[in-house]
Amino acid sequence: MSGARGSQPTILDVAARAGVSKSAVSRVLSGTGRFSDETRERVERAAAELGYVANAMARGLVRGRTHTIGMLVRDASSMVYTALHAVMERRASELGYRVVTTTGVGRVEDEKSALAALVSMRVDGLVVCSGLLPAAEIAEFAPRIATVVAGRPELHPALSSVYCDETDGGTQIADTVAAAGHETVVVLTVPQDNALTQYARSQAMVARLRGRGVAVVDIDASFVRPPADVAADVAEVVRESGATALMCPTDRLMLDVCDALHRLGVEVPRDVSVTGFDGVYPLANDWIGFTTLAQPIERIGREAIDLVVGRIDDPTSAVEHRSLRGTVISGRTLLPRR
Template identity: 35%
Template sequence: MIKKTVAAGPSTLLDVAREAGVSPSTVSRILNGTARVSDDKRQAVMKAIARTNFAPNLMAQGLKKGRTHTIGIIVQDISSPFFDETLHGIDDGLKGTGYASVIVTGHWSALEEADRIRLLLARKVDGIVLLSGNLPDDELLHFATQRPIVVTGRALDASNALGFTMDNEHGAWLAVRHLIELGHRRIAFVAGPPSHADASARLRGYRKALEDAGIAVDPALVVEGNFHENSGLIAINHLFETRQEFTAVFAANDQSAYGVRLALYRKGVRVPEDVSLVGFDDLPGSSFTTPPLTTVRQPLYEIGLTAITALLRLINGDRVPTRVPPVELVVRETTRPH
């Protein structure tokens, strides 16, 4: 005789309660964090959950609390390794929280950022992280009246919104001072887009380091870029075409520095024997360039982790100061004394 096997259905809250020897309401309160029980009883419930393979219905729990357990993340360029490392920090910060992320792109456009925020709000996300961007503070604060928002790249402190920034001006100052201490005086700068706050701050740091050393700023050595690799290549070609003399290049970000390195290579200029090179960001690939790139390290992973931690605390009504490690100069092999 063949015995017919019926597949068991998913375990329930009641199954967990029976296994742990407690009431279903106790299991429920332990799961949502409101129970005041002994450690022994809590451990018994957690072991019962593991034995029964119970999976809490996050959607049902969210509906009771008016939450969807989703977080909206707005990046500016999904293909950029800068945002990739920051998203890694956000992803790690969400592990074990029951939250999932919805990632959209703003393309450095205030109009697109506002549109994406409206889209995320329509999807009932519990909060939003805006990574950099150009949306004005007053518009951000308006959206924050509907859902908590954390933004990077600017200082912001309101009832339902937090923002923090890195000291880009100081980071650029560190990079240029390093080159000056190596004896360089003709230091070219591949800048970022002037509408970008970080780019403007790095330009200020470049100028300040030169001025502090008593070196006149030569506008002909400053070439506007766009934070992408191609702008570094174009900038070096422009400097050669206009016959500018320089012994070092400071690029406003590592991606631009990669383009600078390629342009110098194509022109037979050795790095660092002929020209020293410094970037900004310390992207994961910068320690593997040829030669490894001297750069200003932004704690990209920590920025993402800090942003998502701050947002989850805002969602739960908890406000704490946001702190990330400062920028620092990482000296590798693309700089040498002049």
């Protein structure tokens, strides 16, 4: 019989029902050691009758593996991280792993503590999806556990990584704006200590536009600034400098700023063309029609899991840095200048 009403049956309950020892149940359920067909049938029947579900993590600890990957996601509300997480969970499942996820709260010390908590759960590997945590802080875990950085450019010699080439993406979308004939462009830039990814792409936009002779007005889009304040600055620049295009470091910020511009009487794309960055559903939907740079999220997620599982299987495998190209999506928010 199992324990008290509402309690989960234990391995001792299974052993009592099957009439065998606890160690025999453990051998059958873990698939290790010697046992007869009769013992296996008795244990499996007893487990099924009791509704016993073996603790996969406990079995893994006996074998030295939990078949669990710990994932740190900076912002669970971000559509990019949500999409990346979904891809990674799917790929991990295909390879026989589960994913345990924790999220950051915007502070380096909290994200590092979150990684330590995952390690304490005896996960086999770590995937870090954050543009905030410095490489040196992540690398401290690498000698003890297979660790991969996903979704941001990371070239630390101890950390494998897979990411969209932010500089190439920023350059591509800037070329698209310049080719459309825009001669004065507003670029929303993000400080490096806010997000490494957004910093890199916005700086690439500015550098490419200026390299092509386009006048650039740089507006601070630090995370502490509300989109309405950023939009107010943009509206003022558009009206005073004659800027005809606005480049945003994310689609999410693009949506918020466009909404605020509308309330200020500045219409997109009639008064100013706008571009984004990320290209993740639903903001990449054709009905919305954003002109944006789509990250290869499917490849980033799948390859990140492949890398971490590869390092779990062979801790001596070489560190890899995989840089993937994004793709410009042409939408209705960018109009050509006559």
